[in-house]
Amino acid sequence: MRKSNYFLPVLKEEPKEAEIVSHRLMLRAGMIRQQAAGLYSWLPLGYKVMRKIQTIIEQEQARAGAIEMLMPTLQPADLWRESGRYDAYGKEMLRMSDRHDRDMLFGPTNEEMITDIFRSYVRSYKELPLNLYHIQWKFRDEIRPRFGTMRSREFLMKDGYSFDVDKEQAERSYYRMFVAYLRTYYRMGLTAIPMKAETGPIGGELSHEFIVLAETGESAVFCHRDILDKAIPPRDTDFIGDLTPIIDDWTSLYAATEDMIDMDEFERDVPQEKRIAARGIEVGQIFYFGTKYSEIMKATVTGPDGRDVPVHSGSYGIGLTRLVPAIIEAFHDEDGIIWPVSVAPFEVVLLNLKAADETCTGMCDTLYAQLQAAGLDVLYDDTKEGAGAKFATADLIGIPFQLIIGPRGAKSGEAEIKDRKTGERQTMPIQDAVAFLQSRIEPARRTDI
RNA sequence: CGGAGUAUAGCGCAGUCUGGUAGCGUACCAUGUUCGGAACGUGGGGGUCGCAGGUUCAAAUCCUGCUACUCCGACCA
Numbered sequence: 001m002r003k004s005n006y007f008l009p010v011l012k013e014e015p016k017e018a019e020i021v022s023h024r025l026m027l028r029a030g031m032i033r034q035q036a037a038g039l040y041s042w043l044p045l046g047y048k049v050m051r052k053i054q055t056i057i058e059q060e061q062a063r064a065g066a067i068e069m070l071m072p073t074l075q076p077a078d079l080w081r082e083s084g085r086y087d088a089y090g091k092e093m094l095r096m097s098d099r100h101d102r103d104m105l106f107g108p109t110n111e112e113m114i115t116d117i118f119r120s121y122v123r124s125y126k127e128l129p130l131n132l133y134h135i136q137w138k139f140r141d142e143i144r145p146r147f148g149t150m151r152s153r154e155f156l157m158k159d160g161y162s163f164d165v166d167k168e169q170a171e172r173s174y175y176r177m178f179v180a181y182l183r184t185y186y187r188m189g190l191t192a193i194p195m196k197a198e199t200g201p202i203g204g205e206l207s208h209e210f211i212v213l214a215e216t217g218e219s220a221v222f223c224h225r226d227i228l229d230k231a232i233p234p235r236d237t238d239f240i241g242d243l244t245p246i247i248d249d250w251t252s253l254y255a256a257t258e259d260m261i262d263m264d265e266f267e268r269d270v271p272q273e274k275r276i277a278a279r280g281i282e283v284g285q286i287f288y289f290g291t292k293y294s295e296i297m298k299a300t301v302t303g304p305d306g307r308d309v310p311v312h313s314g315s316y317g318i319g320l321t322r323l324v325p326a327i328i329e330a331f332h333d334e335d336g337i338i339w340p341v342s343v344a345p346f347e348v349v350l351l352n353l354k355a356a357d358e359t360c361t362g363m364c365d366t367l368y369a370q371l372q373a374a375g376l377d378v379l380y381d382d383t384k385e386g387a388g389a390k391f392a393t394a395d396l397i398g399i400p401f402q403l404i405i406g407p408r409g410a411k412s413g414e415a416e417i418k419d420r421k422t423g424e425r426q427t428m429p430i431q432d433a434v435a436f437l438q439s440r441i442e443p444a445r446r447t448d449i
Numbered sequence: 450c451g452g453a454g455u456a457u458a459g460c461g462c463a464g465u466c467u468g469g470u471a472g473c474g475u476a477c478c479a480u481g482u483u484c485g486g487a488a489c490g491u492g493g494g495g496g497u498c499g500c501a502g503g504u505u506c507a508a509a510u511c512c513u514g515c516u517a518c519u520c521c522g523a524c525c526a
Contacts (some may be wrong), residue, residue, distance in 0.1 A: 012487065013461050013475070017519055037518065091450095092525080109526085143450070143524060157526060209526095218525090285526065319526040353485060388486040395486090406485055416485090 001346070002368075003381045007044050010393055020216045022325035023148030025337050029397045031324070038145025038153030045397060046324065048345040050156065053323050054135055056187045056342065057158050064180035064239050066131040066160050071113050073137050077103035079112040083296055092140045106139040111293050111315060114161040118311065119299035125165040128301065128311070129173050133160030135320065147216075150281070150325045160316040165303055167290065170312035174206060174288045175243040177316045179233045181210055181284055182250070186232040187446045188323065189340025190330060192283055193227055195255040206288040206314075209257060214329040217279035222266050223255035225274045235449060257282075281326045284318040331421075337398030338421050341444035346379040348437055349399040353387040353406040360410040363430065367403065367415075370434045376441060395420065400444070401437055405430075 009030040017034075018024040026032045031046025042050060058068060077095070080086035086093075086105075094106040107113070114132060122130065135158045145153050162173035178194065185192035190212050197209035211221050230253075233246050254269045256262070257280070266275070294300065294310035303309050331338040341347055348371060352364040364382065371378040379399060381390050387406070394402050402418040409415055415433040418425045419440075428436060 009459090011460065011476095016455095016461070019520075034518090090524095138526080140525070144520095144522090146520085151525080155526065159526085282526070317526055322526065351485095356484080386484060386486090386488060388484090388488075390487085391485075392487045404485080408485085 001379050003379060004383050006379070008393075008397070009043065010396060018148065020147050020150070020325075020329070021332055022150065022216070022328035025328055025332060025396070026148055026325060029337060032149060034148075038142060038151075040149055040152060040154075040321075045345045049324055049327075049339070049343055050320055052343045052345075053188060053320055054158075057135070057184055057318060057320070060180045060184040060187065061133055061158070061160065063183070063235070064131075064176045065129075066133050066177075066180070068134065069132055070134045071107075071110050071117075071136060073107055073139070074104050075107045075110075075113055077105055079116060080105065083112045083115075083293055085112070092142065094139050094141050107136075108138055108140045109157075109315075109317075110134070110136075110159055111161065111313075112297065115293045115297045115299050115313070118161075118163055119294075119297065122163070122299075122301055122311075125301050125303050125309075129162060129164045129169060131160055131162040131173060131176070133158060133316070148325055149321045151218075152321060155322065156320040158316075158318040158320060162314045162316070163299075163311045164313075165301060165309065165311065167312050170288055170290070170314060171206070172243070174286060174314050175247050176239050177286050177314070178208065178247055178250075179237060179239070179243055181286065181316075181318070182232055183235070183237075183449075184318070185210060185212070185283065187449065188327060188343050189446070190283070190327060191228055193221070193223055193255050193280070194250060195221060195223065195257050195280075196260045197257060197285060198259045208286050209282050210284040210286075211255075211257065211280035212283050212326050212330055213276075213278050214281050214326065215279055216329055217281045219280060219282065220258040220261075221256070221276075221278055221280040222258075222261050223276050224253035224270045225276050227253045227255055228276075232449065281322070281329060282319075283323050283326050284316075286314065286316045288312075288314040332398070335392075336396035339398045339400055341400050341441055342446045344377075344398065344400050346399050347377040347441050348379075348401040348403055349394045349397075350378055350380045350403045351387075351390050351394060351405065352380070352382050353390065353404065355382060355384045357407040357410065360405060360407045363410040364405050367405065367430070367433065371403070371437070374434050374438050376434075376437060401440065403433055403437065 011028045014024060015027045018027055026046060029045060030043050033041045033043060035041055077086055093108055096104050098104055137154055138157050139154050142153050145151055164170040164173050192210040192212050194208040195211050197207045254266055290312050291310040294313060300308040300310050327343060328337050331340060350364060350368055352361055354360045368380045398420060400420050404416040404418060413430050414427050415430045416425055416427050
């Protein structure tokens with residue numbers, strides 16, 4: 001993409017309303033625009049990041065056997081009356097009526113709707129296990145939205161629902177999502193720690209929150225240091241097989257949020273030098289809630305013994321619109337964002353330091369074509385801005401690699417490459433630059449791990 | 450929902466106390482000189498001063514009501 005043809009409204013000055021660093025940087029980098037309290041437009045750069053996150057989620061969900069679909073944002077109130085949550089949910093639920101005065105709501109989640117779909121079609125245990133998910137906008141009328149898209153009212157969430165014939169099978173489904181989540185966050189460059197969690201208003205018995213450590217995190221968290229270095233289950237993990245050893249390994253080390261922390265247990269199980277007490281951002285949560293909805297909404301299947309049983313379910317959420325700021329909270333410095341390659345809006349930015357210089361521009365045009373041909377996602381700053389402004393913008397929007405071509409280098413055949421993360425720069429013959437970038441970027445995509 | 454603030458050009462702000470033809474920086478447009486870390490000069494365009502009502506010869510400024518947004522608390526993917 002040529003920057004001259006792109007829409008990238010970066011701000012030089014600090015927006016006054018933004019409190020935390022990710023919100024400030026998302027506004028300054030031209031990723032989002034606030035339209036009302038807790039409502040945001042996603043501008044091209046921000047949306048591109050979210051699409052990359054979405055693709056990773058979809059790939060890892062598919063690997064774990066979950067099937068993607070799409071349910072509507074608006075839901076009929078009757079479905080929620082049936083589960084009893086229409087009255088239980090309170091003012092967080094945005095309610096409205098249509099032209100025929102039918103009570104509707106903007107869905108804050110989809111347990112009722114998916115249960116309705118399930119009970120309409122599935123009759124036999126032989127069709128199980130089943131795990132259906134969608135990625136759709138939700139609305140919760142937060143009393144006080146804040147921190148940009150970290151805590152917005154409208155938010156994009158992946159929510160998945162598993163259906164199994166009994167608790168044992170349901171636990172296996174839960175474990176599949178547990179492993180899928182570990183892989184999903186890792187592929188985004190994050191270290192997300194599964195922590196024992198409260199089951200909250202959704203209810204249930206077994207639940208983990210996935211937490212990214214960050215100073216600006218909303219909740220205090222406690223864990224064993226070694227959990228940060230645990231190996232992620234590889235891509236060839238057998239999701240059909242028994243995942244219990246992986247789960248046991250991950251849950252053997254203490255990790256809990258402030259809601260669930262048992263200090264005596266923490267201090268007993270974790271040696272002092274291994275204790276981490278920090279703050280964290282929740283980027284996902286998984287639940288097993290058994291037959292909570294299937295019983296009340298009569299979602300049953302016929303078991304092997306010929307008798308009807310209510311299905312055992314779990315739900316699995318990942319907040320996409322929260323992940324974007326969470327990644328920024330984890331990866332930034334005083335100059336701006338530092339994207340992990342796998343979610344970066346562009347993998348490399350080509351900086352033509354002097355667009356007025358014919359040699360320089362000719363060289364850059366050639367390189368731009370070569371970078372694209374090499375399969376790299378490239379932003380080409382072909383504008384007439386000064387060099388300083390280009391550097392500042394490139395740093396701000398956090399593209400992992402900068403390929404810098406100045407008039408001197410263009411003449412002598414030398415290119416400079418800056419690694420945004422380390423700040424390290426190296427000079428090399430221009431004809432080597434594309435291959436070098438390829439060798440650095442391809443493994444960093446984490447598509448083969 | 451309780452407490453505290455803010456609202457003046459795209460963005461950041463001054464002007465309000467003490468009423469008298471709306472300003473600064475930046476961004477934008479034109480032009481010239483620059484050109485490796487957000488360059489400089491000259492010229493230019495852009496504002497129903499959040500909305501409504503009131504006081505006054507005269508309101509960004511004083512009074513009343515409303516709305517939106519932000520921060521602190523309780524709530525939460």
